[in-house]
Amino acid sequence: MKIIKKEVDYAIRALIFIYEKGGKSSITEICRNMNAPNPFLRKILQILSKNGILKSTKGIGGGFEFNKPFGEITLADITYLFTEKIKKGSCPFKTPICSNSHKCKLKFKISEIEDKIYEQLSSVKISDLWRP
Amino acid sequence: MKIIKKEVDYAIRALIFIYEKGGKSSITEICRNMNAPNPFLRKILQILSKNGILKSTKGIGGGFEFNKPFGEITLADITYLFTEKIKKGSCPFKTPICSNSHKCKLKFKISEIEDKIYEQLSSVKISDLWRP
DNA sequence: AAAAAATGATACTATTTTAGTATCATTTAA
């Protein structure tokens, strides 16, 4: 089961890199270090920026720095910037193929399960992921 | 987050239909009832058959029936016929983009999380999904 | 024996999602 997208993976590692660099870095620098495609990482960090995880400054000497304390960022924070949450009590399939949807409990179970996944992801801080 | 594939959805509903039909039915009959594409459902039930959930008989009057008691089949049983499990402690990405993989804890966390998902899925019996 | 009605196996195609690229605009420091 795919829990983490590549975007999330890149985001996590970029955050850790920025932290190690003392709290600020640029796409170019991050990419040089972690071997991610520059324009893709850029798109990713822009999303973190728009969502209050990072803040950015343009121009020479610019880059991305933390807007939220590094130690408070969780796996859930990042994952759910790139992953749609299932709406509670609605069938997860676009075509409502099923004629019994009014008595179907699957949709409720699924969102219960997603809640638990979310709990799990929330319990993991990005800062806990690196280093022994 | 996508927890259930369409194959799993169809499989679940087919199982419930077979149960309601008294424990045996054919693809044609199931499809007529639940509006799934016949050859796709066929492929799905063949997988359930190969994996000991159902057993099949060919020829006129044939079809699929339970090989395992309906009440014992869980969401995990079905899901993991169609979903790869993440290998413990191995990076989930094919290209090992990351130079720090020896100190990376993400892979361990991910498989811990998958274990919890599995627990959740195991706790849901297919027989619990229908009816009020 | 032959035809019909079922599943088995498997290769192929289409659609959707994920991953990644390209490009032009804007900001800022040197």
Added chain:
DNA sequence: TTAAATGATACTAAAATAGTATCATTTTTT
């Protein structure tokens, strides 16, 4: 004013998911 950064956004490529097509095999009925 130019270079070095991000912002926005449209486009393309690759991979995964969903679905189709076809031929083989088995079994029952006629």
